[in-house]
Amino acid sequence: MPVKEIFTCVFKYTQAVEVIHKKNTVRTQFISPARLTCAAKIKEKILTHICYRVNINSDLGTWSQLSYIGQDVRKIPPVLSKLYGSRVQSLDLSYNCLTSLQELSNFPHLNELVLDNNQLTDSITFPRNENLRTLSLNKNNITDLDVLMRKLENNLPNLRYLSLLGNKACPNQLSSPDKDDEDYQRYRYYVLYCLPNLQFLDSRAVTTEERTEACQRGKFMKVVRPSSENESNRREEIEKENRNKYTPLPAARRHADDHRGMFGKCRFRYAGKHSEGNRFILNDDL
Numbered sequence: 001m002p003v004k005e006i007f008t009c010v011f012k013y014t015q016a017v018e019v020i021h022k023k024n025t026v027r028t029q030f031i032s033p034a035r036l037t038c039a040a041k042i043k044e045k046i047l048t049h050i051c052y053r054v055n056i057n058s059d060l061g062t063w064s065q066l067s068y069i070g071q072d073v074r075k076i077p078p079v080l081s082k083l084y085g086s087r088v089q090s091l092d093l094s095y096n097c098l099t100s101l102q103e104l105s106n107f108p109h110l111n112e113l114v115l116d117n118n119q120l121t122d123s124i125t126f127p128r129n130e131n132l133r134t135l136s137l138n139k140n141n142i143t144d145l146d147v148l149m150r151k152l153e154n155n156l157p158n159l160r161y162l163s164l165l166g167n168k169a170c171p172n173q174l175s176s177p178d179k180d181d182e183d184y185q186r187y188r189y190y191v192l193y194c195l196p197n198l199q200f201l202d203s204r205a206v207t208t209e210e211r212t213e214a215c216q217r218g219k220f221m222k223v224v225r226p227s228s229e230n231e232s233n234r235r236e237e238i239e240k241e242n243r244n245k246y247t248p249l250p251a252a253r254r255h256a257d258d259h260r261g262m263f264g265k266c267r268f269r270y271a272g273k274h275s276e277g278n279r280f281i282l283n284d285d286l
Contacts (some may be wrong), residue, residue: 045114052084065090065112072097075121093118101125115140122147126155133160139166145187146222149194161200162191172203186221193218 047107051067066088068080073096085106091113098118104110105127112134120140135156142148148169152159171183187202192214196207 044161048240050080061088064088067092067094068096069093070095074098075100077101078103083214090114093133101127124151126151128155132159134161136161137167143170144166145169145190149191153194154155155222158197159195160193160198162198163202188212189218190221 015200049068049071051069053065054065055063055065064084066080066084067286068077069092076093081103085103086109087165088107089109089111091107091110094114094116097116098115098120101120101124103113105112108131110114110129111218113132114134114136116136116138118213120137122142124142135152142164148164152162156246159188164284165172166178171187188210191201192198192211196211196214200206
């Protein structure tokens with residue numbers, strides 16, 4: 001049999017993107033370090049540290065990766081989606097301050113998404129993407145596991161690799177010292193029940209025993225928490241019950257320096273001979 005040749009070619013470069021607001025245009029060019037220093041002095045907006053890597057392989061096809069790491073941005077810069085959105089399969093936005101994924105819908109061909117060490121919360125939304133296989137959300141501010149599972153199940157149906165380490169939604173010792181291995185295992189069962197196609201969760205691969213246990217008992221591993229609306233309704237009911245309860249104490253509140261209950265005048269006075277106090281009166285006192 002003839003030997004199949006595999007040709008691999010990797011292109012990697014880092015460039016700076018200059019955003020010009022006056023003309024509402026975007027220009028991509030290589031900028032020298034002296035140019036960057038001058039731009040920093042005049043506070044000109046220049047996006048740097050954009051790393052775009054292209055891997056051309058005759059057997060696996062073309063694979064392109066975009067990295068924009070450690071720039072402290074709160075949202076994905078629109079310039080990234082305009083320049084690379086239609087041709088990127090892997091996107092790495094780690095070590096930023098992301099709170100929104102609004103521009104993510106402009107990356108329709110994503111197969112891998114890394115969002116570690118950001119500030120993403122339960123309010124994030126994922127656009128529907130049937131190509132995404134890998135999602136990493138380590139060390140964010142995700143607390144509600146049930147809400148996240150519904151979003152991933154509806155919008156990312158072909159997800160195979162998921163990591164949530166460092167979030168409160170992932171109960172292990174990285175998120176809380178009060179959690180143990182049993183809490184983490186119950187969490188794995190519930191995640192696998194919601195996403196049965198996962199092959200790798202957090203730090204280890206999914207085993208056949210875990211998958212079987214998740215199918216049988218995974219739905220019972222859900223942690224039910226009362227919503228804020230239920231809590232407020234319950235609080236109102238308790239206050240209403242307390243108001244309807246009888247109490248001999250006066251309804252009006254009194255301060256600690258109010259001593260009217262200790263000193264006062266009595267309306268009635270007993271003057272009969274059967275008073276208990278008469279036995280202490282001597283004849284000399286009459």
